[in-house]
Amino acid sequence: MSTSSFEVIPPAAPTTAPSRPVPPLPAVEQAPVLDLPLAVTDYERVLDWVDAAVAVRASEYVCVAAVHTVMESREDDALRGAVAGAAFTVPDGQPLAWALRALGHDIAARVYGPELMARSCARAASSGQRHYLYGGRDQSALFRLTLRLRQRFPGLRIVGGYSPPFRELTEAELDAVAADINRARPDVVWVGIGVPKQEKWMAAMRDRLDAPVLVGVGAAFDFHAGLVPQAPHWMQRSGLEWAFRLKQEPRRLWKRYARHNPRFVAGFARQWASDRRARD
Structure with missing residues (x-):
C-alpha cells in the first residue's frame, strides 16, 4: 500500500494526560424522507460539527444521500443499517432538499457532497486539519486528486490515501487498510467508493479506525480529480443533474434512474399527502 505522494507521519507520542468529560457534539435536526x-x-453547520467532532476525538461517520441512496436503502437491509448508524445523513440531491422544504422544514439548499468536501478542504488548509483519501478509480487517479486538491487549497494536509480494488477486501487487507489509516493519523477520512459500498465500508470500519470522522462522498473524487465533468450550475439548481450524469454514463446509470426516480416521486407524493392530512 504505497503512500509515496503523501506526508510521512512519525508515530504519535504516548500521552498520560488525565481523561476529561467529553462535551456533547452540536445537535443536528433530522427529518424523514421515505x-x-x-x-x-x-454547509457551515456541517463543517462546524466536523470541527467539533475532531476537537473531541469522536468516533462518527456521516453519509451523503441522493435519491438513489434513499431508494436503495428501502431494499438493502445492510445499506439501511449502515445509514442508520451514521451520526447523520445530509441531503446531497436537490430533490431531497425540495422534499424537506415541502414537508415544512427550514432548509435553504442541499448539502452537495463535492461542495462539502471542497469547503472542508478550504477550512483545513487554514486550520491544519489532517485528511486521508480512501477511494478513486485507481492509485494514479488518487494521486491526481491529491495534487489537484493541494494546488487548489495550498497548505492542505493530505496525510495518506488508498484506492481499493473493485472487489471485496479480505480481512487481512482490511486490517492493512486500517493500519495504514491509523498510522497516518488523519482527522477526517473521505470515502469515495460509491453507494452502497462506502456506507457499508464506513459502518464496518468505524470501530477499527482512530480518525474522529469519516465522510462518504461518492463521485466527489472523480469530480475534483477532473476525471468526470460536473453538471452546469443551472442544471444542479433545477434538479436536473441526473440527466447530465445520464448523458455522461448512460450504460451505468440508465437502469438506476429509470427505476428509482419514478418510484421516489410516487413514494414522496404519498408521504406529502399523508403529512398534509395529519396537519389538517
Missing part, C-alpha cells in the same frame, strides 16, 4: 432521516442543515 423513512430515511435527513439532516436539516447547511
Whole structure:
C-alpha cells in the first residue's frame, strides 16, 4: 500500500494526560424522507460539527444521500443499517432538499457532497486539519486528486490515501487498510467508493479506525480529480443533474434512474399527502 505522494507521519507520542468529560457534539435536526432521516442543515453547520467532532476525538461517520441512496436503502437491509448508524445523513440531491422544504422544514439548499468536501478542504488548509483519501478509480487517479486538491487549497494536509480494488477486501487487507489509516493519523477520512459500498465500508470500519470522522462522498473524487465533468450550475439548481450524469454514463446509470426516480416521486407524493392530512 504505497503512500509515496503523501506526508510521512512519525508515530504519535504516548500521552498520560488525565481523561476529561467529553462535551456533547452540536445537535443536528433530522427529518424523514421515505423513512430515511435527513439532516436539516447547511454547509457551515456541517463543517462546524466536523470541527467539533475532531476537537473531541469522536468516533462518527456521516453519509451523503441522493435519491438513489434513499431508494436503495428501502431494499438493502445492510445499506439501511449502515445509514442508520451514521451520526447523520445530509441531503446531497436537490430533490431531497425540495422534499424537506415541502414537508415544512427550514432548509435553504442541499448539502452537495463535492461542495462539502471542497469547503472542508478550504477550512483545513487554514486550520491544519489532517485528511486521508480512501477511494478513486485507481492509485494514479488518487494521486491526481491529491495534487489537484493541494494546488487548489495550498497548505492542505493530505496525510495518506488508498484506492481499493473493485472487489471485496479480505480481512487481512482490511486490517492493512486500517493500519495504514491509523498510522497516518488523519482527522477526517473521505470515502469515495460509491453507494452502497462506502456506507457499508464506513459502518464496518468505524470501530477499527482512530480518525474522529469519516465522510462518504461518492463521485466527489472523480469530480475534483477532473476525471468526470460536473453538471452546469443551472442544471444542479433545477434538479436536473441526473440527466447530465445520464448523458455522461448512460450504460451505468440508465437502469438506476429509470427505476428509482419514478418510484421516489410516487413514494414522496404519498408521504406529502399523508403529512398534509395529519396537519389538517
